[in-house]
Amino acid sequence: MKVLVTGAAGFIGYHVAKRLLERGDEVVGIDSINSYYDPQLKRARLRLLEEANRKASPGYHFIHGNLADKSVVDGCFADHAFDRVIHLAAQAGVRYSLENPHAYVESNIVAYTNMLEACRGSGVAHLTYASTSSVYGANTDMPFSEHRPADHPLQFYAATKRANELMAHSYSHLFGLPTTGLRFFTVYGPWGRPDMALFLFTRSILAGEPIKLFNNGNHTRDFTYIDDIAEGVIRASDNPAARNSAWDSSHPDPATSSAPWRIFNIGNNNPVKLTAYVEALENALGRKAVIELLPLQAGDLLDTFADTSALDQAVGYRPATTVREGVGRFVDWYQTYYGRG
Known part of the structure; x- marks a missing residue:
């Protein structure tokens, strides 16, 4: 197939594009490299x-x-006919959204609208796009299930990603565009983003500097290894969303629709306390961390825990890489890339 991967220079986009190339697909990548x-x-x-x-x-x-820039998107679709579009480009980061919300409007709303229009106009067979576990917001009913509402985000980043899900539904309903939204749960691994916890912790431990654990280290997260995320993305993309004839509008399921639209969690289905995550990193580095305990930060979810049964049922896949194994692989990469082996 010929697949467009947006955000190809990004953490998840790179891994997805690489897997597609390795299996023989034709890939067009696009990124602003901001x-x-x-x-x-x-x-x-x-x-x-x-x-x-x-x-x-x-x-x-x-x-x-x-x-x-609509002209960039229109030019891309004029030059290429895509079988699938995997839209991973976005302005990420929970805390940065408190400082610069306009960046999220540009990347997560304006750019996303351009992609929806291009997919509709070119008759793309399936649009798969990135959402986030952060959309669950104030919900504390664990594990997080796509079949329950997610309408109380706690920060603007999550609000823009929830908007993406709803915008996709309108295009699926009005124009029959098959769309699949994927709610990622705390992705980590080699080639990760430097603003994420594992990167920051590793750098600080190697420098002998304290690491900051917010909420006094009492967060739990459903940490999901990057290879598991990439596999789930590609499997979802390979299996286009279809109309659900059994959908009941009097008792609507938030994860599906009578339109060709659906939402999946991609997580490890195994929440880990943040302090245990740090212990795995200490073991991999062979060094102890100096820990600074701090209060809860604005916009942070207390805990995350993915119900992944819907993804498993639909595409036959359930992430399973353990934190110890995944953190060890990250440390191997980090020490090689930054020359600290």
Whole structure:
């Protein structure tokens, strides 16, 4: 197939694009390579995609452009006919949304609208896009299930991603565009984002500096290894959403619709206390962390826990990489990439 992967220089986008190339798909990647975090890391990922292309598949093309610019999106779709679109480009980060909400409007609302319009206009067979576990917000009913409402986000980032889900439904209903939204749960692993906890903790421990644990370290998170996320994304993309003839409008299921629209969690289905996550990192590094306990931060969810039964039933996949194994792989990569082995 010919697949468009947006955010191809990003953490998840890179891993998804690489897997598609390795199995022989033709891939077009697009990314603005902005400076939200180190652009050199993004360019390093892109160099690996070029290498994967030379080794495994002759079909890879990269476009440097901002999806919020409609002309960039229109030009991409005019030059290429896609069988699938995997939309992973977004402004990420819970805490940054408190500082710069306009960046989220541009990347997560304007750019997303451009993608919906392009997919509709070109007759794409399936749009798969990134959402987040943060949409569950004030919900404390564990595990988080797609079949229950998620209408009380606690920060603007989550609100924009919930908006994406609802915008997709309107296009699925009005135009028959098959869409699948994927709620990612705390993704980590090699080539990760430097603003995320595992990266920050590793850097601080190696430097002998304290690490900050908010909510006094009492958070639990459903940490999900990047390879598991990439596998789930591709399996969902390979199985387009279809109309649900059994959908009952008098008792609506928030995860499905009479339109070709659906929502899946992708998580490890195994919440881990933040302090246990740090212990796994200490074991992998062979060093103890200096811990600074701090109060709960504004916008943070106390706990996350993914019910992944819907994903398993639909595509036959359930993430299973343990935190100890995944953190160990991250540390191996980090020490190699930054020359601290």
